[in-house]
Amino acid sequence: MSSWRQFKAILKKDIVMELRTKEMLTSMGLYALLVLVVYYITLSQAGADFEVRRIAAGLLWLVFIFTSLLGLNRSLVHEKDQGCLEALLISPTDRPVIFFGKAVGNLIFLLIVEALIVPLFFFIFLARPGAQAGGPVWMLALALILGSIGIAGVGTLLATMSVNTKGKDFILAVLFIPIMFPLLLAVVAGSAAVLQADPEYVRTFWQMMGLAAGYDVIMLLAAFGLYEFVLGA
Amino acid sequence: MTDAALTSNALEVRDLSRTFGARKALDGVDFDLPTGAFLSIFGPNGAGKSTLLKVLSTLTPPSKGSAKVLGLDVVEGAVELRERIGFISHNPLLYPDLSAEENLEFFAEIYCIDRPKERIRELLDAVELDHRRLDLVRTFSRGMLQRLSIARALLHDPALIYLDEPYSGLDPHAMDILDGLIERVREGRTFVMVSHDLSKGLELCSHALILSKGRIVLFQDKDLIDEDEFHQTYRSTVGLGVS
Amino acid sequence: MKQLRTAIVLVAIGGLLTTAAFLMAFFTAEVQQFGTVTLEQEVDTVFPVAPDQFQPPAGEGIAYVRPWFSQKIFYFHVPVAEASFLVLIISAVFAIRFLTSKRAEFDTKSRIAMETALVFVVLTMITGVLWTRASWGVWWEWEPRLTTYFIMMLMMIAYFVLRNSIEEEERRATYAAVFAVVAAINAPISFMITRVIPSNHPVVFQPGMASSNLLPFIIGQIGMLMIGYGIYTARMTEERLRERVEIAKEALEG
Numbered sequence: 018m019s020s021w022r023q024f025k026a027i028l029k030k031d032i033v034m035e036l037r038t039k040e041m042l043t044s045m046g047l048y049a050l051l052v053l054v055v056y057y058i059t060l061s062q063a064g065a066d067f068e069v070r071r072i073a074a075g076l077l078w079l080v081f082i083f084t085s086l087l088g089l090n091r092s093l094v095h096e097k098d099q100g101c102l103e104a105l106l107i108s109p110t111d112r113p114v115i116f117f118g119k120a121v122g123n124l125i126f127l128l129i130v131e132a133l134i135v136p137l138f139f140f141i142f143l144a145r146p147g148a149q150a151g152g153p154v155w156m157l158a159l160a161l162i163l164g165s166i167g168i169a170g171v172g173t174l175l176a177t178m179s180v181n182t183k184g185k186d187f188i189l190a191v192l193f194i195p196i197m198f199p200l201l202l203a204v205v206a207g208s209a210a211v212l213q214a215d216p217e218y219v220r221t222f223w224q225m226m227g228l229a230a231g232y233d234v235i236m237l238l239a240a241f242g243l244y245e246f247v248l249g250a
Numbered sequence: 251m252t253d254a255a256l257t258s259n260a261l262e263v264r265d266l267s268r269t270f271g272a273r274k275a276l277d278g279v280d281f282d283l284p285t286g287a288f289l290s291i292f293g294p295n296g297a298g299k300s301t302l303l304k305v306l307s308t309l310t311p312p313s314k315g316s317a318k319v320l321g322l323d324v325v326e327g328a329v330e331l332r333e334r335i336g337f338i339s340h341n342p343l344l345y346p347d348l349s350a351e352e353n354l355e356f357f358a359e360i361y362c363i364d365r366p367k368e369r370i371r372e373l374l375d376a377v378e379l380d381h382r383r384l385d386l387v388r389t390f391s392r393g394m395l396q397r398l399s400i401a402r403a404l405l406h407d408p409a410l411i412y413l414d415e416p417y418s419g420l421d422p423h424a425m426d427i428l429d430g431l432i433e434r435v436r437e438g439r440t441f442v443m444v445s446h447d448l449s450k451g452l453e454l455c456s457h458a459l460i461l462s463k464g465r466i467v468l469f470q471d472k473d474l475i476d477e478d479e480f481h482q483t484y485r486s487t488v489g490l491g492v493s
Numbered sequence: 494m495k496q497l498r499t500a501i502v503l504v505a506i507g508g509l510l511t512t513a514a515f516l517m518a519f520f521t522a523e524v525q526q527f528g529t530v531t532l533e534q535e536v537d538t539v540f541p542v543a544p545d546q547f548q549p550p551a552g553e554g555i556a557y558v559r560p561w562f563s564q565k566i567f568y569f570h571v572p573v574a575e576a577s578f579l580v581l582i583i584s585a586v587f588a589i590r591f592l593t594s595k596r597a598e599f600d601t602k603s604r605i606a607m608e609t610a611l612v613f614v615v616l617t618m619i620t621g622v623l624w625t626r627a628s629w630g631v632w633w634e635w636e637p638r639l640t641t642y643f644i645m646m647l648m649m650i651a652y653f654v655l656r657n658s659i660e661e662e663e664r665r666a667t668y669a670a671v672f673a674v675v676a677a678i679n680a681p682i683s684f685m686i687t688r689v690i691p692s693n694h695p696v697v698f699q700p701g702m703a704s705s706n707l708l709p710f711i712i713g714q715i716g717m718l719m720i721g722y723g724i725y726t727a728r729m730t731e732e733r734l735r736e737r738v739e740i741a742k743e744a745l746e747g
Contacts, residue, residue: 019362026359034347100341104402107307108360109332174675178668182658191654192672195647196679199686228686239678243671246592249310250667270663271597272740313595 023110027118034095035126041091045084045130052080053134053141060142069142070151074209077138078164078201084134085127085168086190089176092123097180102248112245116173120240124169131161143212152211156222160211163229164204167236171196174240177247200236203228260285260410260440261306265315268301268464275301277464278315283457288441290451293461294488299444300414302461306442307412308332320409320440333361336408340415342395343402346388350379350398353387354405361406373401377431393424400431411435413443417450429454448484452477462487496730503723510716511569517709518568568709570620572717574642577613578680580606580721581645585677588670600666601736603673604656605728609721611649617642637687644683648676 035041056076060069069076096102096119105115135157143151151157172193179189207225210218261283268276276298283289293299304310306319308328317324322331337343344353351370358366374380377397382390390398396416403411413432417425432441432454445451452458458475460468460483467487468480584606591599621642625634633639652672659665 022362023360026356030345030348030352030356033352034345038347095345095347099346100339100343101345103309103339103341104337104343104357105360106309107332107335107337108357109329109362110360111329171675174671178655178671181664181668182655183660184658188655188658191647191651195644195651196675198644199679199682202686224689228689232682232686235678235682236675239675243592243674246667247671250664270595270666271600272736272743273662311595 019109020111020114023114024118024121027105027115028122031092031095031119031122032125041088041126042129044091045088045126046133048087049080049084049130049134050137052083053138056142070212071209073138073143073212074205074207076142077135077208078205080134080138081127081131081161081164082168082194082197082201084130085123085165085172086186086193088126088130089123089169089172089193090180090186090189092119092126093173093176093180094185106248112248113241115248116241116244119177120169120173123173124165127165127169128162131165135161152214152218152222156211157208159226160204160207160222160229163207163226163233164200167200167229167233168197170233170237170240174244174247177244181250196236200229200232203232258285259283259318260287260320261289261442262318263306263315264317266302266305266312266317267314268298268305268310269313274464276305276312279461279464279466280315281459281466281469283440283442285440286438288436288454288456289443289459290455290457291442291444291459291461292446292448292451292484293467296463297461297487298464299461301464303412303414303442303444307335307337333406334409336403336406336411338396338399338403338411338413338416340418342387342399344387344395344399347386349384349386350374350390351383353398354402357402357405363406369405373404376404376434377401391424392419393421393427396420396424396428397431400428400435404435408439410440410442413441413445415445416443417445417447425450448481452480460484460487494730496726500723500727500730503719503726505723507716507719507721507723510712510719511572512716514568514572514709514713514716517712567624568713570617570624571710572714573613573620574617574638575714576717576721577610577617577642577645579718580610580613580725581649581677581680584610585673588673588677591666591670592674595663597662597666600670601732602729603670605725605732607649607652607673608728609725611646611653612724613717613721614642614646614649618646638684641680641683641687645676645680648679652676 060067063069096105102115175192175196176189179185179192182188203225207222207229210221210225259282261281263279263281266276266279267274279298279302291299291302301310305312305317305324308324308331311325319331320334322328322334324331345356348356351374354370354373355366358370363369371380374383377400379394379398379401382394387395387398416428420428441454443451443454452472452475456472458468458470458472458480459466468483470480584603587599587603587606590596591603618639621639622632625636625639626632652669655672656665656669659668
């Protein structure tokens with residue numbers, strides 16, 4: 018039961034720190050807003066009959082993947098800066114507890130940012146008179162959750178490595194995006210199916226969610242198994 | 251099986267090596283340290299001091315040989331051993347965005363301490379930070395940070411404390427306070443300190459160890475040390491290490 | 494030095510075999526009926542177009558209005574692609590052995606296998622791009638398998654970027670090993686996931702591939718693996734020599 022107590026402590030500490038400084042949420046949220054502005058510029062010349070809905074899923078995940086890089090980096094820099102990670106390693110905390118503590122914290126922050134950005138994105142780009150209706154919201158939410166789990170899990174592993182390198186931000190992006198590729202492809206295809214709601218979209222959606230879930234399981238197991246080595250180095 | 255409590259040696263290091271490829275960070279280190287002693291480890295940069303500290307604090311496993319700390323093997327008994335060692339470094343190992351009290355509360359949870367509130371109160375009193383307990387650690391001076399970091403290291407009442415260059419970056423006044431604190435908690439505990447500061451290290455220690463290129467150059471009881479000779483040995487190893 | 498000789502011999506034989514396979518592809522192999530390739534529109538190419546009997550039945554896509562010449566690259570492209578995959582897996586196996594043993598030699602082996610894999614992935618990309626140009630009339634197509642190799646190439650480059658950004662040897666070795674394992678797990682997943690999404694890439698191994706095609710293919714594959722092993726051995730020899738020089742240097746200094 019001590020592991021549970023330690024897990025809660027790590028999670029609580031991250032949340033308290035975040036609520037106090039709002040460092041991660043403001044930087045991620047603001048960054049996401051800036052990207053939305055860039056999207057407007059991008060789409061401004063596409064013409065009136067261009068259907069944003071067809072690429073909306075991709076645009077949405079693009080915001081999340083880049084904002085998550087920002088958040089992941091911050092989250093691990095906190096541990097690294099004053100050597101706190103060392104203090105955790107020398108304490109009787111199982112390494113997986115540290116992994117799950119950090120990963121779940123990152124997942125929560127990511128989901129909060131998503132919960133803010135998705136409605137905004139929807140109202141800015143998709144809520145047009147006469148626009149066709151998409152699939153149910155819970156489906157999109159499921160895609161977001163499955164995607165975020167993978168991002169938080171793999172991201173925590175890779176960010177723990179990248180904070181110990183020269184040029185952390187850049188290294189994280191270089192490591193993170195190729196590894197995220199299959200998951201992104203699956204969740205973008207899944208979210209696109211929901212947003213477009215073409216006939217038969219439910220089947221495509223579940224197929225893609227199955228792939229995303231499979232990726233999450235495999236990669237989380239791998240990250241879980243490898244984290245101890247990363248911490249030991 | 252020897253009972254951990256009965257072993258009179260806090261450290262039993264046997265032919266300890268730590269190698270990576272052709273590089274030998276530690277090469278056949280072998281010594282015993284009795285319980286309750288204060289060991290100061292000296293040596294030039296790259297002599298293997300921090301590697302030795304890492305092995306003794308279960309952060310890296312030895313490549314060859316073994317090390318027993320408080321009667322527990324650093325590999326097999328790592329989990330149990332971690333409950334009984336404390337660590338004070340030149341880094342405060344505290345979260346700047348949490349208050350003094352929150353920091354200690356966090357580590358109290360990590361160490362699963364019973365009745366954490368009382369223990370934290372007691373420690374904050376001891377390091378004279380009670381009046382600042384609700385302030386963010388970010389606002390603390392270097393000396394206050396070091397005091398709080400001592401409180402953190404003492405939370406779980408460890409039997410052995412590692413000190414990694416604890417004096418670096420402290421002003422003379424903060425050094426005095428740190429001296430006083432170490433003196434006060436010294437009773438019944440074993441200390442292992444890595445230091446560049448020769449006079450400070452010699453003043454505190456009961457045993458001295460000089461490392462160079464991963465090997466022990468000198469390991470002596472303080473009472474047997476002739477200071478001039480000791481300084482000379484140290485200078486010659488540092489000279490060697492620099493070339 | 495014996496190893497270096499082995500490496501040279503391996504590369505030489507491998508080179509001969511792949512060349513032989515390539516020539517056989519032109520002179521002995523039959524033209525293969527590839528899977529249906531659907532393109533949005535027909536594209537003019539400078540190469541001769543496949544004869545009618547190799548075209549798919551009418552109505553099943555505009556498949557082979559493409560030059561039949563272009564498929565000759567298959568005897569080079571596919572062996573190279575498969576070899577790169579194999580070497581990546583080998584690199585990951587060495588990485589796991591490193592993580593469990595912490596012995597520097599496995600790190601070196603893993604790194605050099607990754608280098609070899611990168612060479613092969615780059616060759617795959619080049620031949621793949623040539624293929625798409627000759628066969629589909631475009632230089633680049635975001636086609637699943639090409640995309641997968643693109644991702645693999647990025648992961649391998651990331652591996653070396655990661656290595657270069659860490660000073661401390663043991664940490665560098667550990668992080669690189671962890672990333673190599675993650676990359677090796679990720680590559681087949683990418684491969685599989687891209688296949689689920691409809692693709693243009695021809696599927697070659699249909700049952701009953703003519704022996705005149707199979708033979709050069711197998712020869713090409715063996716040749717490619719020998720070249721791979723040759724490059725690996727040569728680099729390993731170089732690395733060992735470097736290490737010995739380092740040790741000698743240190744001994745002189747100390």
